[in-house]
Amino acid sequence: MIEKLLMKLCLRDELSADEVAALRALPGRVIDVPADKTIIRAGDLLNESTLLIDGLMCRYKDLRDGSRQISELHVAGDFVDLHSFTLKRLDHNIMALTPCRIAQVPHERLKQITEDFPHLTRVLWFSTNLDAAIHREWVLSLGRRTALARIAHFLCELHVRLGLVGLADGLSFRLPITQIDLAECLGLTSIHVNRMLKQLRERKLADFRNGLVTIADLKGLERLAEFSPDYLSLERIPR
Amino acid sequence: MIEKLLMKLCLRDELSADEVAALRALPGRVIDVPADKTIIRAGDLLNESTLLIDGLMCRYKDLRDGSRQISELHVAGDFVDLHSFTLKRLDHNIMALTPCRIAQVPHERLKQITEDFPHLTRVLWFSTNLDAAIHREWVLSLGRRTALARIAHFLCELHVRLGLVGLADGLSFRLPITQIDLAECLGLTSIHVNRMLKQLRERKLADFRNGLVTIADLKGLERLAEFSPDYLSLERIPR
DNA sequence: CGCCCAATTGACTTAAATCAACAACGGTGG
DNA sequence: CCACCGTTGTTGATTTAAGTCAATTGGGCG
Numbered sequence A, B: 001m002i003e004k005l006l007m008k009l010c011l012r013d014e015l016s017a018d019e020v021a022a023l024r025a026l027p028g029r030v031i032d033v034p035a036d037k038t039i040i041r042a043g044d045l046l047n048e049s050t051l052l053i054d055g056l057m058c059r060y061k062d063l064r065d066g067s068r069q070i071s072e073l074h075v076a077g078d079f080v081d082l083h084s085f086t087l088k089r090l091d092h093n094i095m096a097l098t099p100c101r102i103a104q105v106p107h108e109r110l111k112q113i114t115e116d117f118p119h120l121t122r123v124l125w126f127s128t129n130l131d132a133a134i135h136r137e138w139v140l141s142l143g144r145r146t147a148l149a150r151i152a153h154f155l156c157e158l159h160v161r162l163g164l165v166g167l168a169d170g171l172s173f174r175l176p177i178t179q180i181d182l183a184e185c186l187g188l189t190s191i192h193v194n195r196m197l198k199q200l201r202e203r204k205l206a207d208f209r210n211g212l213v214t215i216a217d218l219k220g221l222e223r224l225a226e227f228s229p230d231y232l233s234l235e236r237i238p239r
Numbered sequence C: 001c002g003c004c005c006a007a008t009t010g011a012c013t014t015a016a017a018t019c020a021a022c023a024a025c026g027g028t029g030g
Numbered sequence D: 001c002c003a004c005c006g007t008t009g010t011t012g013a014t015t016t017a018a019g020t021c022a023a024t025t026g027g028g029c030g
Helices: A003-012 A017-024 A107-116 A118-144 A147-164 A179-186 A190-202 A218-225 B003-012 B017-024 B107-116 B118-144 B147-164 B179-186 B190-202 B218-225
Strands: A030-033 A038-040 A048-054 A057-062 A068-074 A093-096 A100-106 A172-174 A206-209 A212-215 B030-033 B038-040 B048-054 B057-062 B068-074 B093-096 B100-106 B172-174 B206-209 B212-215
Touching: A003 A017, A003 A118, A003 A147, A017 A118, A048 A107, A057 A179, A057 B118, A068 A118, A068 A179, A068 B118, A100 A107, A107 A118, A107 B118, A118 A147, A118 A179, A118 B057, A118 B068, A118 B107, A118 B118, A147 A172, A147 A179, A147 A190, A147 A206, A147 A212, A147 A218, A179 A190, A190 A206, B003 B017, B003 B118, B003 B147, B017 B118, B048 B107, B057 B179, B068 B118, B068 B179, B100 B107, B107 B118, B118 B147, B118 B179, B147 B172, B147 B179, B147 B190, B147 B206, B147 B212, B147 B218, B179 B190, B190 B206
Parallel strands: none
Antiparallel strands: A030 A100, A038 A093, A048 A100, A057 A068, A057 A093, A172 A212, A206 A212, B030 B100, B038 B093, B048 B100, B057 B068, B057 B093, B172 B212, B206 B212
């Protein structure tokens, strides 16, 4: 159930058998969530965190005028709101972009990990810091990249992140979200996203169609996006 | 030396005498840094974190064309790169915006805290998650707020954050940064920032001049910005 | 005193938003 | 089975918020 989470954590850190066992013991209830359902609202008092087993979820905030900004997209294996363990109340909503399967992890069990497994605690702490690094890259995209580079960067990021959990097939991967969702990730209108996707296609860089992304020219896409995966902390560290 | 950090942490959490002592034992070398000096570069392998004692610092990234995006502004009492403890290498640079005094905290001492003080570990983990919450609010600003609302929101945030460490005097506070710095926080040009500051002045909402911010109409500014301090997790939590 | 950088303002350009149609598609119910 | 409907995707015409270019002011300081 938590295999994809383990895949990611073990890429960077060496986990002992005890630590893996502790992680395996985390999930409580497993729930299926339909697409478009908001499962957590900003401000709710929480006592469990959400582990995404399958599907795509996102964190988002709305403004009064109805405009929405997605602050992170989550893929299978992501601990979607591990940060609620320390925050208690989230500053954002969480919803399913596709039908999802999630596992709920009681905060009490996470607390026990911080009491008994200092190294594992650091590993989990790391994973929330990685989310923050992704936020910072998005801040850079939203603040300084053009619309085209922003989309290119987004596709590069998802290509790497999905690849880490075995969900990218070479240069193509399933990303069953609408152009509207994409626009809400990128701080654009869906109309402009549509035009920029067309350009990426015409420039033979990448194709996003029917929820399937196919990268035609990875180097070119990365150059356009100024993408480097460094911010994803893929380097293995010694225990 | 770490009084301002303690002020913030103790607002939210109850710290035992032992925990406070452990925090007080964190700082190693104390260093004075001149304005505009970049003290940490993305990708450097780090073995200590930086506690800001006095001054203003920021985290930033550059693009090839020379444009820069600041992803967070730090004030006295902030643990500027506590996240380098788990990340080992940062995805961004850190520089002083004003002359600063910093204390360097060896990662080894932080590691010892994770071994000996589970509750304190959770408090420190929380503080990196708070940074991430600030990032998310900036993502919302950059993605969806107008230039004017973005500036207004920025001023509201700094007003609260500086107030927490005793650096706001009612409705005014010192913020000795240039309009260029401000533009790099907000994903705008300094020229546009200048025009929007003028508007804030003309609308009798706030005045930013000579490094001093004076809020004329806090409610109005908050309304324009759609500012709510909830994302700063100011609520006290039971131990 | 003169230099440099920040701040300010005006004129003009541009990237992206908005407005408006329409096509494509999938589901649903008659 | 297919007509209908709502959502998503696509494209063109137009507007607009913010950027760019350019010139001027002004303060701090060596």
